[in-house]
Amino acid sequence: MRVPAILKLGPTVWGIAGFLAVVAVAAPLVPTFLLTILIGLLVFAALAYSMNLIAGLTGYVSFGHVVFMGTGAYAWGYVVGTFRWHPFAGIAVGAVVGLLLALGIGVATLRFRGVYFAIATLVTALAARNIIIATPALGGGQGIILNLGFEPLTWFYTIWVILGIEVGVTYWVTHGRIGYGLRAIKSDEDAAKTLGVNATRLKLFVYAFSGLFAGATGALNVWTLSGVFPDAAFDLLFSLQMLAMVIVGGMGTLLGPLLGAIVVYIPHTYFLTVAVGAEFIAIGILVTIIALVVPQGIIGALRRYVPALRGIVE
Amino acid sequence: MADASVIVAEVMFGVVRGVLLGCVFALIALGLNLIWGIAKVVNIAHGEFVMLGAYGAYFLNLYVGFNPLVAAPIDAALGLGAGLAFYYGILHWELRGKEAMTLQSEMVTLVATFGLSLSIANLANLVFTGDFVGIPFDAGSVELGFMRVPLAGLYVAALSVGVIYLTHVFLTRSYLGNAIRAYSQDIPAAQLMGINPTAVAAIGIGVGFAVTMAGGAFLTTLFPTGINPYMGHLYAPISYVIVVLGGPGRMWGSLVGGLTLGIMLDVGQIFLGVPIAYAVAFLTLIPVLLLRPEGILR
Numbered sequence: 001m002r003v004p005a006i007l008k009l010g011p012t013v014w015g016i017a018g019f020l021a022v023v024a025v026a027a028p029l030v031p032t033f034l035l036t037i038l039i040g041l042l043v044f045a046a047l048a049y050s051m052n053l054i055a056g057l058t059g060y061v062s063f064g065h066v067v068f069m070g071t072g073a074y075a076w077g078y079v080v081g082t083f084r085w086h087p088f089a090g091i092a093v094g095a096v097v098g099l100l101l102a103l104g105i106g107v108a109t110l111r112f113r114g115v116y117f118a119i120a121t122l123v124t125a126l127a128a129r130n131i132i133i134a135t136p137a138l139g140g141g142q143g144i145i146l147n148l149g150f151e152p153l154t155w156f157y158t159i160w161v162i163l164g165i166e167v168g169v170t171y172w173v174t175h176g177r178i179g180y181g182l183r184a185i186k187s188d189e190d191a192a193k194t195l196g197v198n199a200t201r202l203k204l205f206v207y208a209f210s211g212l213f214a215g216a217t218g219a220l221n222v223w224t225l226s227g228v229f230p231d232a233a234f235d236l237l238f239s240l241q242m243l244a245m246v247i248v249g250g251m252g253t254l255l256g257p258l259l260g261a262i263v264v265y266i267p268h269t270y271f272l273t274v275a276v277g278a279e280f281i282a283i284g285i286l287v288t289i290i291a292l293v294v295p296q297g298i299i300g301a302l303r304r305y306v307p308a309l310r311g312i313v314e
Numbered sequence: 315m316a317d318a319s320v321i322v323a324e325v326m327f328g329v330v331r332g333v334l335l336g337c338v339f340a341l342i343a344l345g346l347n348l349i350w351g352i353a354k355v356v357n358i359a360h361g362e363f364v365m366l367g368a369y370g371a372y373f374l375n376l377y378v379g380f381n382p383l384v385a386a387p388i389d390a391a392l393g394l395g396a397g398l399a400f401y402y403g404i405l406h407w408e409l410r411g412k413e414a415m416t417l418q419s420e421m422v423t424l425v426a427t428f429g430l431s432l433s434i435a436n437l438a439n440l441v442f443t444g445d446f447v448g449i450p451f452d453a454g455s456v457e458l459g460f461m462r463v464p465l466a467g468l469y470v471a472a473l474s475v476g477v478i479y480l481t482h483v484f485l486t487r488s489y490l491g492n493a494i495r496a497y498s499q500d501i502p503a504a505q506l507m508g509i510n511p512t513a514v515a516a517i518g519i520g521v522g523f524a525v526t527m528a529g530g531a532f533l534t535t536l537f538p539t540g541i542n543p544y545m546g547h548l549y550a551p552i553s554y555v556i557v558v559l560g561g562p563g564r565m566w567g568s569l570v571g572g573l574t575l576g577i578m579l580d581v582g583q584i585f586l587g588v589p590i591a592y593a594v595a596f597l598t599l600i601p602v603l604l605l606r607p608e609g610i611l612r
Contacts, residue, residue, distance in 0.1 A: 061421055063358075063428070108600055114420040115356040116603055119554045123596035126551050130589035130596075236547065240432055247425055276444075277436030284433030291426040292407040295418075 012255045012314045016167055019258070020160065027156050035152045037269060039224060042159040044265045046217040047238065048245035048257035049166040053210040055243065056252035057173065058203055059186040060110065063118045064125030065214060065242055067105070068098040070233040072215025074132060077144040077228035087148065091158065091219040098215015099208050106207040110200070113189070122236075129234035143229035155224050162220065166213050170254055173209075178202060186252065237280060241268070244287045250299030254314050259298055321584075327461050328580040334463075336576025337471035337569070338532045342549060343556035344478055344568040345393075345526030351563030352498045352518040354415035355405060355423045359431035360553055361546025363396065363523055366434070367530020368541045369442060375449045382451055383469060386531040390524040397523030401516040404430065409515070413501050431546065438543035448539035470532040475569065477525060482565050484521070494518040498563065555599045561609020570611055 023042070027035060047069070055061050072094030080090040109120040133141045173179055181202045184192035193199050222228045241264060249260025264283060271279035294301045303310050346360045357363075370392060371385040380388075408422050409415075453465040485491035496504040497514045505511055533549070534541060556575050560567025575595055582591030602610065 059417060059421060061424055063424075108604065112603055114417050115424060116558075116607075118424055119356065119551075119558070120600055120603060123551050123555065123599050127593035127596040130593035134587055134589040134593075237432070240428055243425060243428065275440055277439045280432045280436040281440075284429040284431070284436070287429030288404065288426045288433070291422050291429065292404065295422050 010314060011312045013171060016255065016258060020164055020167075024157075024160055027160075028153060032152055035156060039152060039156050039159060040269065041261060041265050042156070042163050043217060043221055043224075044241065044245060044268075045258050045261035046159060046163045046166055046213060047242045048249065048261045049163070049170055050210050050213040050217065051242035051246045052252065052257045053170065053173070053206045053213070054203075056246050056250075056256070057179075057182045057186065057206055059251075060113075060203065060207075061118045061243065062121045062207075062210070063239055063243075064121035064123070064236075065210070066234055066236055066238040067121070067125040067128045068102060068211040068214035069218030069221070069238055070125070070128060070132070070230075071101050072098045072218035073222040073228050073233045074138055074144075075215070076219035076222055077146065078138060080148075080223075081144045081146050087223050088158070091162075091216050091223070094219030095212045095216035098218070099212040101215070102208045102211020103204065106204045106211075110203045110207060122239075125234055125236065125239070129230055132230050132234070139228070141230060143227060143233075145227040148223065148226050155220065158223075159217070159220050162213065162216050167254070167258075169209055169213075170257075173206060174252075174254060178205070182206065183252075240280075240287070241283065244283050246297075247287060247295075248290050248297055250297030250301075253297075253299040256297055256299045263298070323460060324584050325581055328584050329577055330458070330461065330463060331467075332577035332580035333573060334467040334471040334576070335536055335580060336573035337474040338529060338536060338572075339552060339556055339576050340569040340572025341474035341477055341532065342526060342529035343553040343560070343572055344481060344565060345522045345524075345529060346550075346553040347557045347560070347562065347565065347568045348481070348522030348525065349519050350557060351565075352494055352522070353401075353405060353409060353515055354420070354498075355409075355427070356420075356554070357400075358424060358427040358550065359434060359546075360526065361548070361550030362431050362434040362438070363393065363526045363546075364530040364533065364549045364553075365438060365541075365543060365546040366396070367393065367527030368534050368545065369438070369530075370527065371531035371534050372447055372449055372541050375451075382449055382466075382531045382534050383473065386473070386528040389527040389531045393524035393527030394520040396527070397520035398516050400523065401519045405515075405519070406512065410512070431550075435543055435546060442543055444543060446539055447541045448537075449534045449541075450538070451535050466535045470535050474529065474532055477528065478565065478569055481521065481525060485565065490514075490517065551596055555596060558599050558602055559610055561611055564609060564611065567609050567611055571609070574610070 023038060027038065051062065051065055075097040076090035076094040079085045079093050080087055105124055109117055112120050132138050138144065181197040184195065184197050185199050185202060189199055222233065245260035245264045246257055248263050249256030267282050268279045271282050290297065296304065299313055302313055342364055346357060349355055349357050367389045370389040371382045374380040374385040374388060404426055405423065408419050412419060451466055453469065455462040455464045485495055493509045493514050494517065496507065496509060497511055501511055552575065556568060556571035559574055560571030578595050579591055582594055586594065
């Protein structure tokens with residue numbers, strides 16, 4: 001790559017790169033307690049970027065996105081638990097399974113628009129949970145329990161790499177031909193098709209990436225828990241949190257999911273200590289208000305009301 | 315290999331139970347269908363209002379001693395209020411002044427009601443605690459050939475069909491019902507005919523919530539110990555499948571969809587086990603949407 005091309009990366013990219021660099025350097029130095037919180041934040045951010053790829057870029061709200069997390073988690077648990085594979089290999093398997101599942105679900109459901117897509121993906125996630133419960137090889141209702149030990153630094157750098165690749169893919173997808181096509185689909189799919197955008201292929205392309213990253217993140221997430229359980233792996237609350245982060249940050253932007261992850265994760269972690277489920281009451285109210293009042297999210301609102309920032313945040 | 319006559323008897327009992335269940339499911343789905351058909355909004359928090367209806371019946375039973383059949387009208391009145399609050403508190407923000415539903419608005423309402431669903435379910439978990447509770451209500455049973463059918467189930471099924479019929483009469487015969495249907499078809503044209511779109515939409519959605527919460531009360535007799543703050547996560551998807559089966563905006567479609575799903579679930583459980591029966595019922599939605607997007611009725 002020529003040097004000017006690197007310099008042309010905007011301040012947002014440098015900002016995200018700076019953030020990632022700072023946490024990477026800080027990770028071995030901070031206390032273990034803080035490190036686990038940092039891992040949680042990066043898991044949330046990785047999920048947010050995964051949701052952003054489909055919901056943010058195309059406007060297709062995938063309510064059942066947790067299905068990729070859950071199957072990624074189960075793929076990881078199966079190969080690590082049954083075949084004694086290395087957890088890293090398990091994460092790769094989780095990513096591939098997420099990708100393949102996204103291709104399968106996408107072929108069937110991406111032709112539905114608006115609410116129909118949302119509902120179709122939602123019932124897929126519920127059905128997947130029920131099928132897992134009825135599969136004895138995957139532990140049925142009991143789940144798979146593994147005891148792999150506590151290695152926060154390994155987890156941290158794994159999720160760091162996943163997140164880094166994800167941000168790179170998001171940048172690559174939004175800053176090129178594909179990005180124009182996706183924006184055209186988001187504003188008017190029929191018009192986009194008329195102009196020669198292959199909507200079906202583009203949507204499937206980003207959905208597959210989205211499933212891949214959600215699968216890998218789901219696999220890492222259960223590695224940190226050392227066990228896979230059907231109700232936890234397919235918990236629809238994950239879908240909501242992913243959506244919440246993307247909505248709060250700003251749909252389809254590069255910085256939005258990271259900002260959204262920070263804004264959602266801090267109250268999430270704080271309210272955990274207040275009462276059972278209090279974090280979800282808070283997030284639910286926040287999401288309802290943001291969706292109704294500022295549907296463009298933080299980034300959209302900043303770009304709209306602070307013109308000086310328009311060239312800087314994206 | 316089990317005796318063939320045993321299987322036949324089981325299937326027949328499954329069909330009877332599926333029909334009873336299907337009628338109540340249909341009533342619950344009708345609530346969703348009204349909101350979907352009138353305002354073109356899919357209420358993701360639908361299941362939470364079923365849950366609130368069930369808890370309403372539970373507390374009326376616990377403190378006043380009402381059975382679910384008496385509690386249902388009180389639930390419906392509460393639901394009317396909840397529906398008006400839902401419209402003015404949430405939907406009005408997005409739908410105000412809009413002449414037709416756009417994909418952008420659809421997404422906003424989906425996400426907003428998803429947030430609402432989370433808050434209500436978890437708030438209910440804090441206030442009501444997460445224990446499973448139920449209402450002891452036994453009205454005796456009636457012999458039908460070789461099986462005994464609980465009368466309470468028959469009552470709620472019949473009442474559900476009655477309410478669906480009354481809703482149909484309201485929408486097709488009364489002035490207000492016609493105004494609501496006009497609003498759902500074409501908002502600017504309805505306005506030109508002197509219909510106040512806000513009031514009509516609010517009332518229509520209020521009726522939808524009333525029906526939903528009454529359905530929640532009826533449901534408690536069929537699932538005697540199934541009241542729990544997170545029960546909505548099951549009944550909301552069931553309602554989506556029923557509405558899609560019957561065709562969004564078709565009130566009788568809900569009954570057809572409800573009966574289809576109820577029988578599928580109860581007969582499917584005999585051969586496939588409970589989890590797979592539910593998975594199959596949920597996944598039916600995708601081929602129906604692919605092949606018959608207008609619903610299984612023509």
